[in-house]
Every structure is written in C-alpha cells, then in structure tokens.
Amino acid sequence: MNRPASARPALATFSAPRDDDALALVGLTVAYRVRGRDRDVLTDISLRIRRGEAYGLVGESGCGKSTVALAALRYLPRNGRVKAGRIAIAGDDVLALDADGLRMLRANAVSMVYQDPASALNPTLTIARQLSEAFEAAGADASTARARSHAMLERVRIADPGRVLASYPHQLSGGMQQRVVIAMALASNPALLILDEPTTGLDATVEAEVLDLIARLRAELGMAVLLISHDLAVIGRMCERVGVLYAGRLVEEGATRDVFERARHPYTVGLLRCLPTHGRNKHAGALDTIPGELPAPGASTPGCIYAPRCRLADARCREVAPPPHRMTSPHGEQMSRCHYHERAIELPFANLSESGDGLHGSGDQDRETEPRVVLRALDVSRTFGHGAKAVRALDAVSIELRAGETLGLVGESGSGKTTLARLLLGLNAPDAGGTVELDGQRLHAHVARRRGGERAALRVVFQHPDASLNRALPVKRLIARALVRRHDNAIDHDASDESRIAGLLEAVRVPARYLSARARQLSGGLKQRVAIAQAFAGEPRIVICDEPTSALDVSVQAAILNLLARLQRERGVSYLFISHDLDVVRYLADRIVVLYAGRIVETGPAGAVFDGPWHPYTETLLAARSPGPSSTSGTQRTPHGCPFSARCPRKLGALCDEVAPPFADAGDGHRILCHIPIDELRALQRAAADAQPAN
Structure with missing residues (x-):
C-alpha cells in the first residue's frame, strides 16, 4: 500500500473542519426515537478524512458504522436525528443545506456503494437505463449519458459493456453487479466515496479484483474513500487510517499499521x-x-x-x-x-474452557479408529438447460465425508459448490448415473422421497439466512419448531426446551432480548446466528454449511467457529464447509476439495493443500488473499482439456487445451489435476514466492 510521502499525521480529535477535508465529523451525536424516548446510537464522534485518503471504519454489527455513513449523507430514517455536532463534505456544511443544496451535494460530491448490490439495482430496468440515470442526475443529457455509461463500464473493467448494458440485474453475477454499482457511484466523479461492506459474499478472486479496482480508481480520480467493513484484512489492505467503533463511540483511531x-x-x-491467523487450525485450540x-x-x-x-x-x-x-x-x-x-x-486471553456454552450433548458416541464414510457422492453431474443452451454446472464429481471430519469446499462463485450441496440435500437431482449415499445406502434424489431419519441426518446453514427462516415468526418459535423429539412416531416438545432454546441462542451469541423479535426485524448477522442455532437444534449428524460466516463480524465468527469445532469433538458431527474465506476454511477443515467450473482440480488434507504444491487454480485463489491485482478474470472452460487452461498462468500450450490432465499424487492423499509434474509445480511456486518483494 503506497502512501504519499508528504502525507501529514492526522489529528485524532479536533474542533473544526479543514479545507483539505473530504469528510469531517465534529462531535457528532445521533439518536433514534424508540417508544417515545431518544436512544443515542452515536456519541461525540469526531473523525476526518483528507481528500484522496482511504479511511477504514471497523467494529461489530450494531456498533454504528452504517449510521455514521447515513448521518453524513443525511439519509437517517424518520426516527433518527442529529442531536449535536457538525458534518462537512468537501467544504459544505451538510446540516445547514436546504433540500436543493442537499440534492446537489449527493449528485456531485459524494456517492455510496451498499453491501448488497442487488438491493441498489432496480430489477425491472436494464443496466443501461439505470446507469444513464446516474449520469443524467449529474447533469448530462440522454445521449451523453449513454456514451458515458459505456465508457464507465470499461473503466470498471467490464469486458463486454454492450452485453452488460442490455442486461437486467438478475442476469449478472454478484461481482458484476458490484462493478455496475461502483460505476453508478462514480458517475458524478465524487470527492468522497462511501463503501459499506462492498465485498461481503464475494469469493476471494472477485474480492481481490473489486478491491484492486477501487484502489486504481481512487488513485486516478483523487477521491477520498470511507470503507466500512467487518473484514479487518480488507481494511489493512486498502486504508491508510482506521477508526474503531464500539457502541457508537470512537474508541481508537490511527494509522492502520500502527493500530x-x-x-x-x-x-x-x-x-x-x-x-x-494464517496456518492455524482447530486442533491448535479455540x-x-x-x-x-x-x-x-x-x-x-x-x-x-x-x-x-x-x-x-x-x-x-x-x-x-x-x-x-x-x-x-x-x-x-x-x-x-x-x-x-x-x-x-x-490483554489476557479469554477463558477458552468448553463449559457453559449452551450445548448439552452426552459426548459419548462411538469413536472409530478409522472413521467411516457417512456421506458419499459418486460421479454426480448436474446440467441446467437443454440443447445448445445446456450448461454443465457439475461434471462427474465424487467426494467422501467421514464421521467427525470437516470437508472444506472452495472455489469461485459459479464453480459448482452450492450446486453440489443442493444435490446432497436432495433439493436438486443429479443427472442420470450419479448417486448420493448415506451410511452406504443410496439416498433418493429428491428430499421429499427420503425417509424422516435421512432428512434429519442432514441439515443445512445457507449463506442467506432468509432462505431458511420464516420472516413472520419470532426467534423463540423458529428454534422451538426445530427442537423436536420423536416418541412412537409422534412429535413431543420436551419440558427442557425453554432452557435448550436459551442455551442455543447463547452459544451463537444472540442476546436474550431478541427472543420475541421476528426474523424480519433482525440484522443480517443476527439472522445468520438464528439460522445456525436452528440447524443444530435437531442434533443432526451432518451439517452442510454454505458460507455460514460471510455475514458475521470477526468476534461472532470466532464464537461460531469455536462452536462448530466443539460440536464436532463432542458429537462426531460431520461438516461440508463451503466458504470463500480461505483462512476460515483452513482453521476448520480436515480435508479440502477445490472446484473449478464444476470439476475437482485438487483434493487432499488441509495442510497439504494449503502448503503446496498447488494446482495453478488453487495458487490463484491463495494469491488473491495477498495485496495486488488478481491476474485472472471470468470463468471459462475448454471442452476437452484442462478446465482451467483458458486462465492458467502456467499453461503449457495446446496440450492443456486438448488433453484432459490426469490426477497426480503429491503424497498423503493429496491429488492435483494437472499436466505439470508435481516436482515442477513445487519448483515453479517456490521460485515465484522467492521473487515476491518483502513486506
């Protein structure tokens, strides 16, 4: 991360905005009126962002990060108000502006990119119409707006602007939607760009590309950036300075490296x-x-x-x-x-004893010297569409999940991870010839045709909790519905359910005050915690976790990972763990499967896969965690050769395009689908690492 040599140290506290401030908050206090009384959600916040500077704002969900952004733009909800303080953006006193002045400020000086790009795009309008509107709001006429829309999509590195302009939002991937939203935000050439969790839910390579894009555009346009994120690694990579919010108060601030x-x-x-941290796993402790x-x-x-x-x-x-x-x-x-x-x-470390976390299992299940295979997929494929429009989302994938282990499933969006999970759950049926087995017995392809015990054995935690929560029901009832015990084929609610519900919610860090809250009233992070508690309430043997921590801040993520590890130790629960966060996967997984374009390209013990040698695609995923641009984009595959050949930085030539590579054995069950010999891969990757500049 490059910093201007002339950059001056910024004052942590001050009394007035300065001329070179893109954003200045002085003594900002914000309150929401709830049940007839004001509740302060921000208290005496003072921070400044110089023109051209990137400032990160971190803290747990509920600390007030997004409220800072909404207050700066005067976008507070009807029950919110600024009780005290000053707000200045590019020299304008925001609180003193009338309606026309505020409209001009939002159109020309400041833009905001929200966490979920789909929510910022109108599903009924084409991208061309929506992007043109952004330029028209900044003063361009219709024809100029159309021309600038095409140029702006090129600027945000969209390879086929014409196709994207003619598309509707649902026809674009999440990463592509985020690029479009960034293009809309840059239409006014703002002095300040506010980014609220811009990479949540994006896989490692797309995240790296989006962050590299933001850094490049910031350098080109000289704009300031306020980056709100619970991902501390993103803040460390992108921002010169950082502020830490806790319960609406700025408790620490300084240069990112110092903090x-x-x-x-x-x-x-x-x-x-x-x-x-890098290299640590669940066996090293909580x-x-x-x-x-x-x-x-x-x-x-x-x-x-x-x-x-x-x-x-x-x-x-x-x-x-x-x-x-x-x-x-x-x-x-x-x-x-x-x-x-x-x-x-x-600061002393927390007491990480495993008592008192609300889990009351016996922990005395049978333990085998050689864990048996509890779930197996054999040559499962899945094709969507027909004829010329058919798309092979999975291609002859075989995996085994053993009792008490975690199998990590990694790969970019579109690689087939969630499709595989849905086949295992019976939500989609595989193509003819593929089978799924539980304890060696073939499972019916459709979940509705599976027996009750088979359905109870497999549970799922989805990436988006709304997929599993009834938004109209209170939290207490959502958990109670999953807490059932069967006696003589009847469903009986045990008298201890009240304490069990409380214990489950405590374990996943949901405060008791939310027991009566309905799912639709919860934040995204809280909904995900409730979904995890609901999944474990029925004491399943296998849990498929599809990005279960992507919406959680780091403190809750740590509690959830500790919870998952303890459940596994005590009850022999098995996990298929899908995540784009490779450090999280390394911490929890015993074995890793790497998917690319519906094919397995690497598999093996977690330590071997992460330490190398790697398939070139795995190497790309791991490199995306480091500062610097990603060297690949798009997901393409050749019909006969290696699925990664179109993007491979180590491509050998026509061989990779025309001949399917074999699985090579790197030892200890570590297999790599590549024409390059294992020893040569290891030497190439060691040379690349030696050539990297020291941090």
Missing part, C-alpha cells in the same frame, strides 16, 4: 485476536473471543462503555469514563479511549 501492529484499546486487541455482548442502544454507563466486556477493567474503568488519550506512533498520531492504553496489547 494493527500495536493496538491501544482492549476492544481492538480483541477484534484482531478473533481472526483465524480462537480467542470477546466475552459478553454489545450494550443495548442508548444504554448509559458512568464509566467506560466497554468495561463490562474488558478483561483489564477495574473499579476506575467502571466509574470514570476515559478521555481520548493521544500518543505519537511510528506512522502518525494514535488515539485511544482507555485508561490503560499502554498495556492494552497485554
């Missing part, structure tokens, strides 16, 4: 420790977690707002609110609202 290398607030230290939960909105406390969850807190912390301590750090000024900021980095 990440030596955090000065226990909350920041806790967030960083929740990450599954992830550190942040105990307790966020205070309810509007909660007041005489001392430090974080004291109830802090392992450094003492009587002083509980009685006296800490002021903003400022100190000089290697890359600028750092601020921390902690009485003991000098020793925050020495």
